[in-house]
Amino acid sequence: xxxxxxxxxxxxxxxxxxxxxxxxxxxxxxxxxxxxxxxxxxxxxxxxxxxxxxxxxxxxxxxxxxxxxxxxxxxxxxxxxxxxxxxxxxxxxxxxxxxxxxxxxxxxxxxxxxxxxxxxxxxxxxxxxxxxxxxxxxxxxxxxxxxxxxxxxxxxxxxxxxxxxxxxxxxxxxxxxxxxxxxxxxxxxxxxxxxxxxxxxxxxxxxxxxxxxxxxxxxxxxxxxxxxxxxxxxxxxxxxxxxxxxxxxxxxxxxxxxxxxxxxxxxxxxxxxxxxxxxxxxxxxxxxxxxxxxxxxxxxxxxxxxxxxxxxxxxxxxxxxxxxxxxxxxxxxxxxxxxxxxxxxxxxxxxxxxxxxxxxxxxxxxxxxxxxxxxxxxxxxxxxxxxxx
Numbered sequence: 001x002x003x004x005x006x007x008x009x010x011x012x013x014x015x016x017x018x019x020x021x022x023x024x025x026x027x028x029x030x031x032x033x034x035x036x037x038x039x040x041x042x043x044x045x046x047x048x049x050x051x052x053x054x055x056x057x058x059x060x061x062x063x064x065x066x067x068x069x070x071x072x073x074x075x076x077x078x079x080x081x082x083x084x085x086x087x088x089x090x091x092x093x094x095x096x097x098x099x100x101x102x103x104x105x106x107x108x109x110x111x112x113x114x115x116x117x118x119x120x121x122x123x124x125x126x127x128x129x130x131x132x133x134x135x136x137x138x139x140x141x142x143x144x145x146x147x148x149x150x151x152x153x154x155x156x157x158x159x160x161x162x163x164x165x166x167x168x169x170x171x172x173x174x175x176x177x178x179x180x181x182x183x184x185x186x187x188x189x190x191x192x193x194x195x196x197x198x199x200x201x202x203x204x205x206x207x208x209x210x211x212x213x214x215x216x217x218x219x220x221x222x223x224x225x226x227x228x229x230x231x232x233x234x235x236x237x238x239x240x241x242x243x244x245x246x247x248x249x250x251x252x253x254x255x256x257x258x259x260x261x262x263x264x265x266x267x268x269x270x271x272x273x274x275x276x277x278x279x280x281x282x283x284x285x286x287x288x289x290x291x292x293x294x295x296x297x298x299x300x301x302x303x304x305x306x307x308x309x310x311x312x313x314x315x316x317x318x319x320x321x322x323x324x325x326x327x328x329x330x331x332x333x334x335x336x337x338x339x340x341x342x343x344x345x346x347x348x349x350x351x352x353x354x355x356x357x358x359x360x361x362x363x364x365x366x367x368x369x370x371x372x373x374x375x376x377x378x379x380x381x382x383x384x385x386x387x388x389x
Contacts (some may be wrong), residue, residue: 001212001261007167008255010147011174014248016240018178019048019137022094023055025174029133031092033062035085037105038096040067043139048181052096052137064088066108072276072283073100073107075155078118081108085132092133095172099143099152099196099283102136106151106170109134122153122162128169136175141182141247142193142284144200144254146175154277160365161277163269177251179243187234191339192284193250194230198223199287200253203269206298206305206373209262219258220312222249227313227335234339265373268294270366271384274358279350288341289348292333293387299325302374345388355385 013021026034036052043049044067056063066081084090085108095105110131111118120126136146145151149166164170182190205219226249232242252258271294272286295306303325310316310328318324333343342348359381362370369375376384 001215002209002263004261006256006260008147008171008257009168010172010255012147012177012251013174014177014244016178016180018176019051019181020055022052022135022137022176023057023059023061025176026056026061026092026094026135027059029092029135029173031061031133033064033088033090034092034094034135035066035081035090035105035108036063036094036096037066037069037081037101037108039069039098039101042184043096046181046184048137048139049096052094056094063094064090066104069097069101069104071100072154072161072280073104073152075107075119075153077104078107078111078153081105082111082118085112090132092135094135094137096137096139098138098140098193099145102134102138102143102145102172103151103153105134105136106131106145107153108132110151110170119153119155122155122164128164128166131169134170134172136172137181138175138177138247139181140185140189140193141250142196144197144250146172146177147251147255150254152273159277160361161273162365163266163273175251177247179240179247182243182247183238185237187237187340188282188285190233190237191230191341192282192288194226194233194246194284194339195288195291195336195341196284197246197250197253198226199268199284199291201258202291202309203266204259204262204264205309206265207262208372212262215258215260215262216308220309222252222258223309223313225249230335230339263372265371267371267373267376270362270370271358271381273365274361275345275348275350278354278358278361279348281348281350285342285348288336289343289345289388290384292329292336292343294384295325295329295332296387297380297384298374299329305373353385353389355382358385
């Protein structure tokens with residue numbers, strides 16, 4: 001186990017009707033005028049935005065809106081938000097939505113405190129040291145952005161989709177987690193969210209660091225809980241307890257606890273980011289295609305941890321590591337299939353993928369070689385992409 005520092009300062013307010021606490025929690029951050037960021041569609045139609053606005057009014061907090069954030073969020077909305085913040089004396093951000101909305105709010109919060117181009121942080125030209133306070137009302141359990149210091153933004157010029165990771169600057173001050181707000185999610189969105197949170201755990205689990213038994217067991221336990229609860233959610237979208245377990249699992253998957261004491265991988269996310277940047281696919285659905293392909297490649301190159309996952313999470317009995325690893329891939333694919341996720345690029349809607357461009361952009365953004373668990377050279381990256389067809 002490696003040395004580590006762990007601090008997760010986000011305050012979680014979990015349960016029924018907890019969105020009623022939004023104004024009080026926002027006021028506790030010291031903010032008096034906030035920019036409310038949302039997708040604008042379902043949050044408005046459901047009445048959630050109006051309920052949130054009422055709590056802000058009650059707390060005496062002024063607010064402006066930035067709506068229309070779309071999946072795979074882009075830099076144009078961030079620039080627009082930074083302009084609103086600077087022109088109106090905004091002193092805090094409130095994200096009402098899922099990961100794309102939260103990531104956009106985070107980018108605005110950091111960019112508004114910086115004299116240069118906010119993209120400098122994502123491009124590695126500057127280090128983010130401060131940001132405006134951020135609050136969250138979560139509507140889609142998937143990205144885990146409600147409890148992390150991360151933000152993924154796509155720069156339209158060049159279609160560069162980059163993840164920024166900060167220890168503290170972008171961690172939300174609070175996150176409202178009401179499972180009832182997820183009842184109306186379409187099945188495909190629920191399933192994609194489940195794949196996303198599982199991927200967040202596995203990116204940390206597949207690590208080159210040895211002797212991390214406690215953290216391994218945390219990862220395995222949360223994965224097993226997701227696998228147990230997912231069929232209940234898919235069968236009955238209004239099963240409160242199943243929704244609650246899935247929502248909390250999504251937060252635990254990405255608030256850092258699953259990565260304590262180890263070096264993390266994040267190769268599969270990098271591979272998927274190129275897919276969603278180039279083809280606009282849903283991130284979680286893309287990960288359902290990418291991760292089994294990456295694991296299949298690893299079964300022939302570094303199978304040990306894949307085999308351990310198969311034995312401990314899926315109950316596979318095979319003493320041979322490669323055999324156990326391949327059976328783990330089959331089990332994961334079977335689970336993804338059972339909740340309606342795609343397993344190939346064709347099923348994802350990418351009929352004629354430009355594998356050379358995907359591989360080239362992956363290494364342009366990540367470097368060569370890349371992969372803490374197993375370093376990928378361009379020839380390896382091409383092999384993994386081919387396994388997705």
